[in-house]
Amino acid sequence: MQFGLNESQEILKQNARQFFAGECPMTHVRQLAESKQPYDPALWSKIAAQGYTGVIFPEEYDGLGLGKVELILLMEEAGRALVPGPFWSTVALAGAVIDALANVAQKKRYLAPICRGEARSTLALLEGGATWDLADSKLAASNDRLTGEKLFVLDADVADFILVAEQTGVFLVEAQAPGLSITPMPALDLTRNLYAVQFKDTPVEKLGDGTNFTRALDIATAALVAEMVGGMQRVLDLTVDYAKMRKQFGKPIGTFQAVQHQCADMYLETESSRSAAYYAAWALEHDAPDAATATSIAKMYASDACRTVGNRGIQIHGGNGFAWENDLHLYYRRAKASETMLGDATFHRERIARLVIDAVPVSFGGNDRSSR
């Protein structure tokens, strides 16, 4: 048993950290965040040139063919750098869904351009009821046409095609399709935008038969948790640096246990979220029987942790933590968006309950594969 990164995983992670720090420094993040359109085509090309847009996809579709652990290492570093734009939605969300569901021809047409950095995509899940339980979806395509509305769709206006999950399966809509309209839903996260997407007799193409969709969402969820871990780590680092530097009553505020113990809790919550993200990725990669439970545990824990880590970070920064000029609020805004994305802690606790309490007999790492 060895629950650590191997040498090539270490190198991948270090390279990603250097890459994002160099190509997407905080000044650039802030510039994009304040521009109302946080997608930067030049940055996207550089990310694609690294192969990151195809990290987990097969080489036959121009991907790198690496595993889920490699994916979450990239996501963690992207989260640390607060990389704006559709990286997660294109690769970890839409990409994973296409990879899991689509037929060969569809993968050539849609997955390969994602790997090559030529296309961006996203997945439309929520409707007016805003519940992550797919059973509540009311939208239904008929005769390969779709009419209705999806809400809270990430990065929709930069997507070349949008995946739409509805009652009978997952469909793909081209950005240029007739009857498609996209309206912004201005929200807290300044580094990723949300949109309402309307369909009016819009032509759609079905992706596969819908099996494996839950597993694809679990891959996206684990990747999101890893991104949250990167954000938490950055907030922790900023806060500890501040507590060492900022002096009151003649000494660094980090000397005071009321401050120091909050930093210790931030560390505990960040490390525990990281353990969960890594384990979930490993379980998904190896199709372990507890993969779905592990994913929900990770998202449940990290959803609460990323909020409390942010709360403590701002509190320890005092007035400076409340200032627009400080970077903390950019992470804090992302954390709130990620906390709800694909289900908050309450949603995932219920899913865990379905997987482990409703299953008979009780066993850890037990019955899985149930729907969300």
Add this chain to the structure above:
Amino acid sequence: MDLNLTSEEMQFRDELRSWLTANVPTDWAERREESLESRFEYLREWQRRLFEGGWAGVSWPKQYGGRGANLMQQVIFWQEMALASAPPMANTLGLGLIGPTIIAFGTEAQKTRYLAKILSAEEIWCQGFSEPNAGSDLASLQTEARVDGDFYLVNGLKTWNSYGWVADWCELVVRTDPNVPKHKGLTVLLVDMKSPGISVRPLRQITGESEFAEVAFRDVRVPIENVVGNVNQGWDVAIGTLMHERGTFGAGLQITFRRNMERLIELARELRRNGKSAAQDPLLRQKLAQCYAEIEIMRWNQMRAFSRISATGVPGPEGSIQKIFWSELNQRLQQVAQELLGPYGQLEGVSPRSVDKGTWAYGYLRSRGNTIEAGTSEIQRNIIGHFVLGLPRSY
């Protein structure tokens, strides 16, 4: 990253598992309700059996009678012991803390004299560390030892000694030089608990039982050759002992928590709430799922920590997050059990209507000790703040 056991690890596990299947006593569950004193001979006998099978002191080097197991094998050992519901060993502190300290710091004569009898449970050990006025600030301890010919003359009062009421020997930390900074004047002595001048008083704790004792030393004569390590360098020896306290033992604890969780889920299915199964009560489901999740995260945190220790060779200060995590988790778990059981939660084992022989009433009280024993949560957070995050020392 490979979370499966290697074939060597699996071989070790299988060998141990079949030994345990053949040797773990089946009547331990019934003995659990007895007083500590009355079941102690039973635990001593169990350790003797482990010793004869070659399973006492798995972490000890082979030359001192141990198995020389590596870290992952030690983890497997504690997991398998917990999975087999094996009783604890009588000489827990001797095997886990004091033996390793003697191996690391002791003389050859001390190793020859003490180690074998620790393994066989022939001599039971306790630790004399805490004092009424020296808890978290251990280095401020006052028990003094003065040289008197070939002996130290020891005077003072120790408290919270686990196994103090049954121990034959004690690893005692004393002040040998009061005129230097507090960490620099300490020495570790091995003390025969039958020495004249020692009196032991059991401490009755919140649960009503007496796991711990208070031990008074009045002009107790301890031979000079019983010093472990160097005179006035006892702090390093004591810290070395305490580092073992946050070792692989937690792997077994995780299994115990897991078993408690599985039992709670069973109980939730049996009990009723608002006209339906308690397992279908939305709020209880949330709380049970939270506990379940944290027990799994405890395991994953441990796996990462063990892998890191295997790679670097030393337990680091990051171990403090394990201590905080499991102790606070157990308190939350016990509270959820109380909420689930309602009025039944408070019934003690003697009540014929109690659930699980009063385990949950007992566990609720006992768990308050978890965030205090083996370094309080506050001390653990200081360790993380200073030694892991590099913040200035707060005290």
